[in-house]
Amino acid sequence: MARLRGRRWQGDVTTADGKRLRPTFATEEAAMQWEEAARDAVLLGKPIPKALDMPRAEAARDLSQLGVLYDFVCKSEWDAMRAAADLKRNGLHVVEYFGRNKDVREIQMPDIADLKTHFAKRGNSTATINRKCAALSKMLHVAVEASVLAKVPKIRRNVEVKTRFRYIDETEERAIMAYWNARGWTDYADLTTLLVDTGARCFSEMVAAHWDAFGPHNASVTFWTTKTNQPRTVPITKRSREILARRRGLHGHNAGPFTMMRKGTMAVRWDAMQETLGLHDVTPHTLRHTCCTRLILGGVDVKRVMEWMGHSNLTTTMRYMQIRPDALQAALQVLERAQA
Known part of the structure; x- marks a missing residue:
C-alpha cells in the first residue's frame, strides 16, 4: 500500500525471493x-518494472556509473549534512579507487575487501577505512532505491581497536x-592556548x-553549534581571558577573536610546526584531548568532565580514564582496610 x-x-x-522494493x-x-504492475510481475515471474518516476532514477543507466552516482548522492544527500565535506571526501576516495566509469553492479564483496586492503596499505586507520566503506554503502x-541494484x-x-589518546604534556606545549x-x-x-x-x-x-x-x-564561552547539536558553556582560564582581552583590542572589528583564520593557511603552518618539532601525530584536535586528559588527571569528577567536553554519553568520557593509573586506588584502599 502506497504511503x-x-x-x-x-x-x-x-519480490518472490523476499527482497523488499520501496521506490518513491x-x-x-x-x-x-x-x-x-510490480505485483503482477511477481505473480507471473517477470522482471519488476523500473520506477521511472523516482527522483533518484533520473536515468538509471547513468546512476549505474559510480562517478555519476557519487555526484548525485553529493547533491541529494550529503550537501545538506553538517559533515558534508568529510562525507564527500570519503566518497571521492572510493570513486578514485574504482574509477568514475565503474559499473556499480560489478562491485561485490571481494572488491570491497580489496578496497579496504588498498587504504590500509596507504596507512589509513581502521576508523578512516570504515568511514570510506560507509560512504560506499x-x-x-541509493542505487538500490533507483532500481539499479x-x-x-x-x-x-x-572492529576499531581502542588506542591511547594522544595529548601533549607541558614540555610539548611550551615547544609549540x-x-x-x-x-x-x-x-x-x-588559538593553541584557547583550545x-x-x-x-x-x-x-x-x-x-x-x-x-x-x-x-x-x-x-558558549559554543552554540556543536557536534552533538547541544550548546555548551565552559569557563575560561585566567591566561585565556588575558589573550581574549588583548585580541578584542586588536581584532574587535572582526566577528570573533579567530574568525579571520583560514583552514588552508593553518594546514600549511601546522604541517611546518609538526615537521620542525617532530610532533607528527599532534593535530589541532589533539589539543581537545589534552584538555580532557588534564581534567581527568587533575581528579575532576568524570560527569563534570563529560559536561565540560560536551560528550553525548558517559562512555566517551570514560575512555579517557585509562590514562589515570590511580583511578582505582581509592577502591583498593577499601579492600586493604577490610583485610586489616
Missing part, C-alpha cells in the same frame, strides 16, 4: 500504479608556543565563535 513519506509517495512490493513517486496514483543504497553487497565494519612566537604567528599561539584551556573543537567551535559567545569579562 506518504515527506513530499513523496512510497511504493512497497516484496511524485503522486499517490503513480506509486499505486507501480505497485500493481550509502551510494549503493537489486541489493547492496554485505559490507562488514572492521615557542615555535609560533619565534615566527611571529601569534594568532596560532593564542587547550577550553577543549573546544578547532574550526567548528573556537574559530567559528563570535564575540557575543563570550560572557562578561570573557569569563566563559
Whole structure:
C-alpha cells in the first residue's frame, strides 16, 4: 500500500525471493500504479518494472556509473549534512579507487575487501577505512532505491581497536608556543592556548565563535553549534581571558577573536610546526584531548568532565580514564582496610 513519506509517495512490493522494493513517486496514483504492475510481475515471474518516476532514477543507466552516482548522492544527500565535506571526501576516495566509469553492479564483496586492503596499505586507520566503506554503502543504497541494484553487497565494519589518546604534556606545549612566537604567528599561539584551556573543537567551535559567545569579562564561552547539536558553556582560564582581552583590542572589528583564520593557511603552518618539532601525530584536535586528559588527571569528577567536553554519553568520557593509573586506588584502599 502506497504511503506518504515527506513530499513523496512510497511504493512497497516484496519480490518472490523476499527482497523488499520501496521506490518513491511524485503522486499517490503513480506509486499505486507501480505497485500493481510490480505485483503482477511477481505473480507471473517477470522482471519488476523500473520506477521511472523516482527522483533518484533520473536515468538509471547513468546512476549505474559510480562517478555519476557519487555526484548525485553529493547533491541529494550529503550537501545538506553538517559533515558534508568529510562525507564527500570519503566518497571521492572510493570513486578514485574504482574509477568514475565503474559499473556499480560489478562491485561485490571481494572488491570491497580489496578496497579496504588498498587504504590500509596507504596507512589509513581502521576508523578512516570504515568511514570510506560507509560512504560506499550509502551510494549503493541509493542505487538500490533507483532500481539499479537489486541489493547492496554485505559490507562488514572492521572492529576499531581502542588506542591511547594522544595529548601533549607541558614540555610539548611550551615547544609549540615557542615555535609560533619565534615566527611571529601569534594568532596560532593564542588559538593553541584557547583550545587547550577550553577543549573546544578547532574550526567548528573556537574559530567559528563570535564575540557575543563570550560572557562578561570573557569569563566563559558558549559554543552554540556543536557536534552533538547541544550548546555548551565552559569557563575560561585566567591566561585565556588575558589573550581574549588583548585580541578584542586588536581584532574587535572582526566577528570573533579567530574568525579571520583560514583552514588552508593553518594546514600549511601546522604541517611546518609538526615537521620542525617532530610532533607528527599532534593535530589541532589533539589539543581537545589534552584538555580532557588534564581534567581527568587533575581528579575532576568524570560527569563534570563529560559536561565540560560536551560528550553525548558517559562512555566517551570514560575512555579517557585509562590514562589515570590511580583511578582505582581509592577502591583498593577499601579492600586493604577490610583485610586489616
